[in-house]
Amino acid sequence: PTHNTVVALLSTWKAGAAYVPMEPSFPQGRITHILKDAEPSLVIYDDTAKPSMFAGSGVPAVSFEELSLEASALPADRPNDDEVLVTMDAESIAIVLYTSGSTGIPKGVRLPYSAICNRLWWQFRTFPYTETEVTCVWKTALTFVDSVCEIWGPLLHGRSLLIHFRLDLV
Template sequence: NQTRQDYPTDLCIQHLFEAQVRTQPDAIAVASKGQRLSYDELNRQANRLAHHLIGLGIGPDDRVAICVERGVEMMVGLLGVLKAGAAYVPLDPAYPAERLAYMIEDSTPSALLTQRHLQEYLPTLTLPLVLLDDDQRKTFTERDDNPVVEALGVRNLAYVIYTSGSTGNPKGVMIEHRGLVNYSVDAARLFALSPTDTVLQQNTLNFDLSVEEIFPALLAG
């Protein structure tokens, strides 16, 4: 039962994604509803969002809630949060309003990423609201270099995901970068993913299987 495998123990998940950007910048990283972004384009858009979030004072172990529908904006949002050094907190827009309100109150995010048409489903908030619609992303800073967050390490949070709450209130489970990197690298190996493969993203971000669908694919090119 020897299952030991080497994996990068000093890198966060976004650093492994950036390595793929350098390797094959023109390859398609994400496709949705006719939109196609290359690794380089996705990286630059995520970087602009990350610099915008850093400008809001967001950094390691801060939580940033993300309530978006599946698509290009979702991918830009996830990577932008991680590149800012923060942890993402997924909020499924299909959830009841009271559940969304509870998760926001409990996770105390420093900002919330969403889309214009989803604002009506969210509670009234005092924290910064960042819209990820196409026209809004163009208003972010023009800086599109990879952010360097000095205090960020593998023991910092990557995301906080909430349980189903079947035995009471949902509980936020905190996942560090080291666990996400370990799992993503191993999943890519076990599934034998290569740059010629396409992986379908079908689960809500509030289900851990979404992690298995997203990050191994990005790390494998």
């Protein structure tokens, strides 16, 4: 993950959609199942993924780099927020996380905004940030629920977010 990941997640929400994270290390069968089950309207991927992972799914796939290039070509005069932002309610789905499933078949768990907000508010009340906690680390895979608090908790409280990623060396 990079800062582009955070931009893509927030942009997805601002477009009125939920995000469904997948790891490039997932077996192809799991990726195919998630795409079929979740029926996303678009896949946004970074340079750790291969476009062939999504081929044959019928879902349009675009790299973050391509989106950035297209966005930079847009006119500088931007529309009003009410022309581009979708209003979501508390029970709208924000994230769909796929579990391993007790039967071995991944199951999508839908997280509404209300659940995320409740968890974050509980965290802020129970474990408030101190004055010395200025930088927090995002270290958990996006496919795990802990990543939600690791990303959005610090950012909602004006803290810096250090993104830790794992490099597999061969």
